[in-house]
Amino acid sequence: MKKKVILYRTLPEAELARLRDAFDVIEFADLKNANQVDFLTELSTADGLIGAGLPLGAQQLDSATQLKAISTISVGTDAFDLDYLSARSIPVMHTPTVLTETTADTIFTLILCTARRAIELDRFVRQGEWTKSVGVEQFGSNVHGKTLGILGMGRIGSAVARRGHHGFGMNIQYYNTSAKPQAEQEFGAKKVSFEELIETSDFICSVLPYTEQTDKLFNKEAFAKMKSSAFFINGGRGKTVDEAALIEALKHNVIKGAGLDVYEKEPLPSSSELIGLDNVVLFPHIGSATHETRYAMAQCAVDNLINALNGDLSQNCANLRQLNQ
Template sequence: MAPKVLVTRILPPQTQAHLLEQDFDLFQWQQDCCIPRDVLLEKIKGVDALFCLLTEKIDNELLDAAGPQLRVIATMSVGYDHIDVNAVKSRNIALGYTPDVLTDATADLTVLLALGASRRIKESIRAAENGQWGKWAPTWLCGSQFTNKTLGIVGLGRIGEAVGERLKAFNVGRIIYSGRTEKPSAQAKLNAEFVSFGTLLQESDVIVVCCALTKDTENLFNYEAFSKMKKSVVFINSARGGIVHQDDLVRALDENLIGAVGLDVTTPEPLPPTHKLYTFPNCVILPHVGSATYETRENMAGMTLQNILAGLDNRSLPYSI
């Protein structure tokens, strides 16, 4: 009997074709949107494998609905804060993700946000489009550059290191970082200095958030944190929206405590177009496109399918959590 597999979204072309070649009893959500929770809970019943995204909450309710036949869950994501890992593993379900695949794409996007926010790209585009572009003026739409500035990286993992390597090319004067532990190898590559979180907040001209969302980092950037930053700081978050207390960010922008902000992640996602964050001219918001290159998304989907195939074959997952 063919294994029953649930896939919660249409995949990039190469992996989609490979998926359809498999001898699966396949249900795949066909619409270009998140599978509704009630549909997911209904279709998960009796499946052998679940191919999911970070948009699906994998919790006890879903696992109970699936039943004992579920053998493998593979998420097409590097982060897995949407999964109750303990609940999955307590049921002896193999669990996979896609590590080390989106570093370059996300680092590129993070640098894009940093440059865009610091050089007032949102205001500049609007000025050109809305007819505000007049004769050249010495101080009109002047932003800041990174030369000799202090870059602070929160979370010097693979993505944080890649961001640091890229921004070094813009002649930053100093790189500092904070996190749970020191990272000697990355520190040596970047000539970076490990500092306390408080020191990073106070001394950085550019702050880039690259850490994972955990109980320790949830709402790490709150009003108190924003109050300690330089008022000219460029603040960038391309990690997870929950690391920032969003109402406190709004308050900090209202009180001009921050020079510029660039966000690729928010809470919730999608962020409603009526949200106040959009009203600030110095706040650039992107719709969580950090890994959105054809190359990266195809790699992520391919790795996830490899995990599904391995789990169904009772082999160790090549990319397991």
């Protein structure tokens, strides 16, 4: 008899077919309040769970007594209580490698768009305001040769550093819990404190995960320490930023600009003051959103679940260390 798996996110047809070949699949591609009870009922007898975008904690999973593995179609595991799942010996599989380069592309796009005011000046042209040669009112800022400060020198941070160093001759400095000798050797990256990074960088680029320690790490005090010419870029997690403080910093030119792909609340509410500010570029959380990468993520997530339910946790297990303790 095939193991029972709950799918709560749409998959490409080929990957759905692979999943069905391996398991008895129950689909909830569009979870709403109306089918939450059915979802939890099916989950109570499931061996595996695969999907993304749904917070699942003890309240939802306590009754899933047969659950043996979870596979999330994402690199982030914010939706899960890893300590709780580890205590139950349930591995959480994720997709940390396949989206690295695409997300780094997105982050560097934010850097370029904010520095050269690309979105603002696109509107300038479309609205018929370009009636003569541009003046200082439309000037942007250089990217090449500037100092790029990266918070979180993991896979994505390193990929951003590579683009900055080799592509734009940027000086790289980073803040990370541990030293990254490879980044230091390849990009001339310098490990610095949080305070030194935000005080001396021209571009402050965060790819930090959300934890208790990073909750609203970028607050009023942090923005006040940045250069008035600095740009803040967030491609990590929205809740690492005190959004109200960022809005005030942008409104009063405490910093020059910002580029955001993540927010405290997503989708970004239409009432957010960020929307009315010209000196911020807003992306709708598109870090990995290309056809190729999203397909690769789905493929990786299916592989991860198959491997995990066969007892192989050697790749992409987010809580492997906790499980081995």
